[in-house]
């Protein structure tokens with residue numbers, strides 16, 4: 186198995202890294218793309234041996250994502266498989282600090298572990314840095330998500346990382362919303378970056394995949410060992426599709442973000458919209474409808490272009506009223522609609538949205 190090709194990743198800009206990292210070496214008759222290697226076992230005597238321990242297609246994806254985040258990556262079968270692997274590292278009875286508006290699946294895992302007496306979890310308002318810092322004092326793991334989902338709150342990552350490290354706690358940053366192009370938590374001293382590669386990295390609503398990235402070799406070995414043991418391994422085709430998606434991440438994100446910024450301007454002026462939440466970057470907007478839950482439900486059923494669907498980060502625009510999920514925290518407004526802005530023409534996106542919003546005010 187030859188090492189994936191990574192041309193001087195240190196010197197290149199992110200868009201070039203996204204296109205070039207993790208390719209086979211530039212040698213005669215090598216394919217330009219990492220092949221899809223379907224293998225459950227390998228000839229004995231090498232470094233891999235068995236399909237649960239490694240795969241060249243995963244390695245190509247990991248090489249490319251690692252180059253973008255500035256660390257060593259490990260792919261998992263889903264974002265939540267990566268979450269549970271990380272939470273598994275917390276010792277019995279130890280404390281995890283996490284945002285109260287973190288991804289619901291992550292919160293559910295923490296609550297489940299707490300209910301079974303495995304860990305304690307303290308949920309915090311990530312925008313209240315002082316109280317987060319206080320909560321870090323006796324923590325073993327500090328979980329940051331920024332921006333949060335779907336409240337779009339932004340955390341002071343350097344201040345929280347400093348407090349966590351002071352307490353001897355590891356820091357994980359779920360970087361799914363920002364992507365490595367808009368935020369690189371390892372450069373802010375976080376220990377591990379987590380991705381649901383299901384979202385922006387894959388970008389086409391056709392893959393479930395997760396990943397972690399770290400610069401700490403010891404931690405990398407521990408996480409790799411956990412993946413080997415638990416078996417939360419990615420599918421080969423999924424890793425290949427995610428790598429294919431990653432190749433265009435910078436182009437997709439640039440267009441989706443520009444669309445989002447234009448839509449924010451227009452939404453702020455519409456009478457049916459009570460509040461627009463947008464952290465200033467990225468392609469996710471949350472709006473709170475002036476007419477509450479009923480208006481929000483009407484909106485999500487009246488559009489033709491915007492698809493009523495959960496999940497986010499794809500080429501097509503999707504949206505949903507988050508409180509339609511019974512377990513969404515009550516601190517999220519009933520009439521909040523999370524919008525994942527795609528790469529369509531922004532005027533078509535606006536015409537579709539404006540027609541539905543106008544209907545709500547007449």
Ligand SMILES: *Cc1c(COP(=O)(O)O)cnc(C)c1O
Pocket residue numbers: 263264265266288290291330334359361362380381382383384393394395
């Ligand atoms: C979707 C998501 C996850 C979970 O990832 P899956 O790939 O769905 O398992 C974790 N964190 C955030 C922020 C997400 O949006």
